[in-house]
Amino acid sequence: MSINLNAASFSYLRPKGRVIKAILPTTLSIQPGEFVAVVGANGSGKSTLAKLLNGLLLPTNGEVLIDGHNTKDADNKIFAPRQVGLVFQNPDNQLTATIVEDDVAFGPENLGIPPEEIRARVDRALKTVGMTEFKDKDPHNLSAGQRQKIAVAGILAMEPKYLVMDEPTSMLDPVGRRDILETLSELRQKSSIGIVYITHIIEEIVEADRILVMTEGKITAIGAPREILTDESLMEMASLYVTRPTELARRLAKKGVPVSKDLITVEEVVKELCSLK
Amino acid sequence: MLIEIEDVSYTYLAGSQAANSALSKASLTIDRGEFIALIGPTGSGKSTLAQVLAGLLRPSFGRVIYEGSDIWEEPKLLSKRRSLTGLVFQEPEKQLFEMTVAEDIAFWPKNLGLGAEEITTRAKSALSAVGLDYELYKDRSPFTLSGGEMRRVAIAGILVMNPKVLIVDEPTVGLDHRGRTGLMDKIQKLNQAGTSIVFVSHDMDTVAEYAQRVILINEGRIIQDSSPREVFRNKEMLNKIGLEVPVATEIGARLREVGYHIAPDPVSVSELEAGILASRGESQR
Numbered sequence: 064m065s066i067n068l069n070a071a072s073f074s075y076l077r078p079k080g081r082v083i084k085a086i087l088p089t090t091l092s093i094q095p096g097e098f099v100a101v102v103g104a105n106g107s108g109k110s111t112l113a114k115l116l117n118g119l120l121l122p123t124n125g126e127v128l129i130d131g132h133n134t135k136d137a138d139n140k141i142f143a144p145r146q147v148g149l150v151f152q153n154p155d156n157q158l159t160a161t162i163v164e165d166d167v168a169f170g171p172e173n174l175g176i177p178p179e180e181i182r183a184r185v186d187r188a189l190k191t192v193g194m195t196e197f198k199d200k201d202p203h204n205l206s207a208g209q210r211q212k213i214a215v216a217g218i219l220a221m222e223p224k225y226l227v228m229d230e231p232t233s234m235l236d237p238v239g240r241r242d243i244l245e246t247l248s249e250l251r252q253k254s255s256i257g258i259v260y261i262t263h264i265i266e267e268i269v270e271a272d273r274i275l276v277m278t279e280g281k282i283t284a285i286g287a288p289r290e291i292l293t294d295e296s297l298m299e300m301a302s303l304y305v306t307r308p309t310e311l312a313r314r315l316a317k318k319g320v321p322v323s324k325d326l327i328t329v330e331e332v333v334k335e336l337c338s339l340k
Numbered sequence: 341m342l343i344e345i346e347d348v349s350y351t352y353l354a355g356s357q358a359a360n361s362a363l364s365k366a367s368l369t370i371d372r373g374e375f376i377a378l379i380g381p382t383g384s385g386k387s388t389l390a391q392v393l394a395g396l397l398r399p400s401f402g403r404v405i406y407e408g409s410d411i412w413e414e415p416k417l418l419s420k421r422r423s424l425t426g427l428v429f430q431e432p433e434k435q436l437f438e439m440t441v442a443e444d445i446a447f448w449p450k451n452l453g454l455g456a457e458e459i460t461t462r463a464k465s466a467l468s469a470v471g472l473d474y475e476l477y478k479d480r481s482p483f484t485l486s487g488g489e490m491r492r493v494a495i496a497g498i499l500v501m502n503p504k505v506l507i508v509d510e511p512t513v514g515l516d517h518r519g520r521t522g523l524m525d526k527i528q529k530l531n532q533a534g535t536s537i538v539f540v541s542h543d544m545d546t547v548a549e550y551a552q553r554v555i556l557i558n559e560g561r562i563i564q565d566s567s568p569r570e571v572f573r574n575k576e577m578l579n580k581i582g583l584e585v586p587v588a589t590e591i592g593a594r595l596r597e598v599g600y601h602i603a604p605d606p607v608s609v610s611e612l613e614a615g616i617l618a619s620r621g622e623s624q625r
Contacts, residue, residue, distance in 0.1 A: 103516070104516045104518065105486050105487035105488055105514075105515060105516045105519060106486050106487065152514065153431070200360075204352055204353065204360055205383065206382055206383040206387060207387070207430055208382030208383060208542075209382055209383045212382070230514060233513045233514055234382070234430070234510065234513060234542075235382055235542065236380075236381040236382045236542050236582045236583055237542060237544065237582070237583055237584035238381070238579065238582040238583065238584070239381070239382050239582060240542075263514070263515065263516050263517065263520070266587075302516040302517045302518040302519075303516075303517055304517040304521075306587075307545060307586075307587040307588065307609050308587065308591070310609050311588075311591065311609050311612060311613060314609070314610075314613045315613060315616060315617075318613075318617060320616070320617070320620065329587060329590060329591055329594075332591055333591060333594045333595065336591075336595055336598075336600070336616065337595070337598045339620075340598050340599050340600070
């Protein structure tokens, strides 16, 4: 069981026969229960990769298999998005209804799930994202961040086996962001959901299992957070930034304070500095 | 004083069952050359306040005063007065629609009836303010640009109106690191050249880095209006309403608990670094 890209590539066709190679042949496997972060500059192919993973786009060459099912098979047109839930960058691309709870119910209704089960799932998903008190509102009158939370709830209610999230917290306040990340971490542990998480916010992914760096349609590096986030030339090339804890650790190490210069989280920095006391 | 708002309230869908109060009794003033951050949890009314400040939403109650005159008093003068401010919406690149960058930037000045030469001069300077070369970009379709470039063009489309107050609603969302720092540096340059900035953001580290003044809003009310250091001193309250303090402030507070003498509350990595080094120096003496 896993999502597998086997030399999958994707090209967009533009007017006048121009071809834009968004994803060069890529081989990759995403396991259940794993949190894979995807980072890279604007235009590096992250969002295209996300759409390949759930069958919304079909590879130009190569194949994408979801638990062994090829996304190209007509039979899997419904199966793929059911197994792999995709949360878009912009919530407005996926909001459909004029009442919050109808919107969240839309996905599970299409899966043919019995009404009482849908009710339970919608309540649970809204609670998870902290939007229960807004269940009767019109999403169009809510703020961008609130709409983003509803979009996440809509996908959670489908209870997919894998989640692909394209900057799902870009418009949320810090606590809203933390809540979503904590929810994801619980889902991985409890239900072994595999998560692919695209972001520009490095602080969100310091605890990922793997970080995948994309540059110009290619995966240029893949590794544990500490390995990736302390590789200065890689970070520069992929337009990533050094987190503030790492910046502090490096500055202190330079001034002769005995701390490792490869710290990446607030916790690590606090711990090392405490031990010097 | 450039802008003054007095006891402003705003209710969406006022009078209907779905009425939703977004702003209540907000008062504030904006002076020339200020760099103000507007922070608050998701749904707290930041974007509504930004639109009221920009003269785009008429408050249900209260007054909006630009350079001494109430902008909603005489509707005839509204569009002229409104050009004091420029609002860059969230994801402004979605509002690009012309065939070329030059035409897109010329849209508002054309509407105002400015001459072609004046428009070109302004467009050149607006694009250069966001770090793009007019000659290189003018004939390109906005839709072939990168995300960061598109956003800059959209901002240039507002700057071309020469606003004295530039209001930017989460300008860096979705941009990669280079795009983000590039854009913030351009906004800072505009500020140094005299434009007042109102910067709506969820990124407390960026707020601490750039803003001189922070306005904190929660449930439609302005609950604090002071320096970043003052606002970020109140970590517990900020956490309670959904916000955090900058990373440096957080680490500083935790280190103080174990006996480091770090004061006053650091809001940047360099302040924190200095605090840690000083504290270690003391204890070695």
